[in-house]
Amino acid sequence: MPTIAYFGPQGTFTEQAALTYARTADTLVPVDTVPVALAAVRRGEADLACVPVENSVEGAVSATMDALAVDEPIVAIAEVVLPVRFSVLVRPGLTAADVRTVASHPHALAQVRGWLGEHLGQATQAAANSTAAAAVGVAEGEWDAAVTAPVAASHYPLDVLATGVADLDGAVTRFLLLRRPGELPAPTGSDRTSIVAITTAERTGVLAEMLTELALRGINLSRIESRPQKGRLGQYRFYLDFDGHVTEQRVGDALAALHRRCLELRFLGSYPKAEAGPPAVGATPGHTDADYAAADRWLSGVLGGRKA
Incomplete structure (x- = not known):
């Protein structure tokens, strides 16, 4: 029976x-931190994180970024995008006027x-x-109110003071499902590939060189984040x-x-895109697998002394 370790406790997004x-x-197993969830997969204690x-x-969630870049590699096989609207939970009987402290994750x-x-x-x-740890703190009397995921109301003996709370309509969070390296998800035509690249600042234009490798192959970059390599x-x-x-040959060629x-x-990982967000940009003319195959046949002809 597959086990999924997730950043808990119970009641989080x-x-x-x-x-x-x-x-x-x-089987869903809550763990205390993102690194612990990933470590459970690396050690074989969970099938997915x-x-x-x-x-x-x-x-970006920095704890996830840092944990993905170190230790044994693990790869994403799916992503989930959730709309972010919160519930505000209080101990039974409290009203808004009674709330003197409110807790949640800083995000x-x-x-x-x-x-x-x-x-x-x-x-x-x-x-x-x-967000769920805040609900636990409210239940234990540490705080008066917690800003939580709506699912937390089903786990903790608290009243819902408000729900559907958000300053910005349309806010979403993206989650990854990760496992140890193995067979990749089959391409769907609407996929995302994620990588971590370590570079040095000692050579001028190194980032521009990286981005050029993608642009030359007609690959659409959807996100880039940078973080210092700790201690270096x-x-x-x-x-x-x-x-x-x-x-896809254009993607494999770019990665090489x-x-x-x-x-x-x-x-x-290379994995299907979630439905939310802009559609994937497919291969442009000159960058499809058929285009690469035709070019390979042409070059083989040249090398073989046949008419080009």
């Missing part, structure tokens, strides 16, 4: 994302800052390790997402070129 992907027979990777308001607090100012302006805000001044990790699947240019290149 990550649990909701895992439930969206999971089959009936799968579900972790947040990107929020449309607050950007969540940032996304409801306006609502809190209007409805709970008297409350002091406190950071928790996760002047070296950076670049996290790139782009449209396409590694089995990046491998030649980078100090280190880590493949994080």
